Amino acid sequence: MSNATATAEEGATDGAVSNYGQRVSAAEDADDLVVEQDRRRTGRWRGIVAVALFAGAVGVLAARPFLLLATVPVAAFAAYPRLTGSPKPTLAVERTVDDDTPDRGADVEVTVRITNTGRWPLSDVRFVDGVPPMLAVRDGSPRHATFLWPGSTTEFSYTVGAEYGRHQFDPVTAMLRDVSGGTELEATVESDPATVLTCTDAVPEVPLRKQSRHSTGRLVTDDGGAGIEFHRTREYQKGDPMSRIDWKRYAKTGELTTVEFREERAATIVLLIDARQSAYRASAEGEPHGMAYNLAGAEQLLTALGETRDYVGLAAIGRQFCWLAAGVGIEHEVTARELLATHPVLSTVPPDEEPPDPDEQAAELRKRLSGDAQVILLSPLGDEYITSLALTLEANGHPVTVVSPNVSSDASVGARLASVDRENRVSSLRQAEIPVIDWTPDQPLGTSIVDVMEVEQ
Known part of the structure; x- marks a missing residue:
């Protein structure tokens, strides 16, 4: 269960009226927090205002008072958002799941309760819950629209299908409009603590290569x-x-x-996550992309390595460089998990463009890797650059093992060509004696690892 409270604009003076409804109390809201992301005019009344002005002009020129009077209500609605005070909605969110450690494929019901803890009625508010990208909605909807009086609560539920990995729900997005519909406010409501769904499959053994520190x-x-x-x-x-x-x-x-x-x-292992734009490709629209599987795989490997005495670090290349030096122990594992969940480069939202110079990040990575460190690279192998990086690390004395989620498809000619290109990259890595775990997402990562280890034996 998680709770969060948030508001969406600075305070108004006593007796002010909110754009989102008539003010209920004249007391100050000094302890509110700002969570507004975007405020915009909807342009809802733009055409009607033009018609009203035209009708008013005709009424004046033709000496028709009723035409002039008919424009007054429209003008009032159009002027309402500009003449009233700033909105200040305050919301509290409670999200629960009926099972936070389900088996893969199980249905998990998510229930969201939202309370208007502010002092204004919310006449038109719409919510979108932050469903993790790897969890598909099977029943119901994470979207909800309602009217909320102060102190009232609305509730909605939906069902998701559990997938392997640790899935943290994103904040609830709230879209609020004033009574006239002329102004729209977008805000987020953070959850604290975060709602997390964990569907783990034990990785029996992390494939390591011979190179280790003297402990x-x-x-x-x-x-x-x-x-x-x-x-x-x-x-x-x-x-x-x-x-x-x-x-x-x-x-x-x-x-x-x-x-x-x-x-x-003890081995020194760095989990390197490919978070560049090419890692966000998916097998089909609406399906989890490669980056989502990268994160799920990193979570499972981190759990398996946490049960050993090995030193584990974390790195990522993408819209910016991410680095956590190798360490051991419960506190270090907690730090690594927090980094996986919060670092901007590890976001499940695709970047707008490629980083300006990924070679700089690769050089920084090589500089920080200790001499005895080996690398487990998580990447869908979407382009030649990541293959070249793996070969370079191997040549520099850092044994590399690749865990590659296969998100390719044969839905189109272009998709089939991309799949062939990926197969060629896997083949070139294996020819260079770099182990590749070809992870088909419909089976557990642990099974894919065991299959590769049995072939090598």
């Missing part, structure tokens, strides 16, 4: 030392631990030998 972890190396998997035996050296002496061999031969195991070291 104990789960990545098996070719170096001998402390560990679990047997590596070799060697001649005893002074100072070797007693627990690693091969006592059975000593009993048979009288020779002191030391057993070495394959060392397990």
Whole structure:
């Protein structure tokens, strides 16, 4: 459940009238918060005013008083938005879901309750709930229109289908018009705490490649030392631990030998998210785009890596550069999740244009990557640039694994050509010995990872 309170304009003086209804109380609203995004004239009365002026002129010239009088109501409505005080609606939103951890494909009912906590009636208000882009509305509608008296509450519900990932609802958008319909105000109502729907599928194992920092972890190396998997035996050296002496061999031969195991070291992994314009392509209109799957995949990988001792960082390239240095622990994981949910470059809304110079962001990424860091790149592989970046990182000594959600389709000739281009990029990466998890979104990411690991074995 989440609650939020917000208002949509600066205060009015005592006794003022709101454009959105007659004022109920003359008291000051000193504690209101501004959430207005856009105010505009609708032009609703523009044509009628022209007709009224023409009729008034005819009435004057033809000495017809009734024509002149008929223009008075129209002129009053047209002048109403300009003569009255500034609007100040205040809204409180409560959003609930009947199951915040559903199974994939399950129906989840979302209920939104909106209360007019201000002092003006809202004569024409329309709401659009912020449905996460990966959740399709199956029943009902996230849109609602109503009239709200002060203190009254309206409620509407709709049903979404659960998909894998962690889905945070966006704020409610409110569109308000005054009584005359001449002025329209667009505002958002933030939710605090945010409403989050989590549909997780356990990733059994994150595919890592051999390169790690010298601290104990789960990545098996070719170096001998402390560990679990047997590596070799060697001649005893002074100072070797007693627990690693091969006592059975000593009993048979009288020779002191030391057993070495394959060392397990902590890996340093950076989850790199492709958030450029090409990542926002979808298989069809209304379907989740590649960026939505990138974020869902990053959430699942972050959960899986959080259960290990590995050091995990986060980066993204897109409308701006995003970076979180590799770390470990619960607090670091919480910080990473907050970054996934709030950083502008990780928005589910497509950018208007490509960043001016993605090479600058790529150079910054290479500068910040530690020498032993490996990269898990999440990208639908929508163009050649991201393929070139993966090859460059690999050549610079940073092992790369690509997780690529397949959002291609065969709905048109252009779509089929784009699908072939993507297949060629996957092939070129694999030829360069870069593992590619070809993730078909209709199956869990964990299943796709297991399929690739079984083929490689």
